[in-house]
Amino acid sequence: MAELQGLGAQLSEAERAGVEIIAVSPDPNERSQQVAEGLRLGYRFLADRDLAVTRRYGLVHAGGGADGQDVPRPATVVLDRRRPGPLARRGYPSRGVPAHATISTFTERCPRLIRYV
């Protein structure tokens, strides 16, 4: 939740930089909308109910849920609009990018990103 709020605080900067922020979770649409409204987050929330997309990104924590269910690993993937692959991937524990990075941190650590904007 801290990361969602952190990125929400950077939304205007992201919009100025032409960056789209998209949140993905297994929560149903209604729950995502409640979270977005409750935290006053202006970016898109997508529902990956069966974790199919999360699994394709290799980000499932098998049995990591409170009831033993599979859950997503918290991670942020930065995708350049031109390069075929991600510029950076970050999850817990963080590797080079702080766990609660701002858009500025992303652009500082990924100079190629800002060049294409």
Added chain:
Amino acid sequence: MTTDFGAKGSSGWLAALSVGLAIGAVGAYALLLRVAIVRNHPEGYVVAFALATALAALAVVRARARRWPAWLALGLSSLLLVAGAWFNFVVARVPEAPTALRVGERPPDFTLPDAAGRPVSLADYRGEKPVVLVFYRGYW
């Protein structure tokens, strides 16, 4: 008959300071989550709990009579220190995934519904704008 008011008084102040620091750290982290330096350094509250524990321990040592406030402060700060350290260094750490997408790999395309039920495809953004995908745990 002499009474060491100095030590007893300082013990009370130390205990109060310890409790204030411990509770203040919890409140500060919750209220200041939008501040980057707080958000980017969550281990800060563990440091605060450690300081609070040290202050409470000093309060216990310096107390002469009515030691319970100092012991209460020590108990509270120690509990928060253990809980905070466990949460920050154990719970918040997710094992690395060897199958996770690597930097430079092509990200899988997908189409998922947004909060309004409208389909959103990653391919729509290719060549248009950079995308930051945030995968979060959910189940809240």
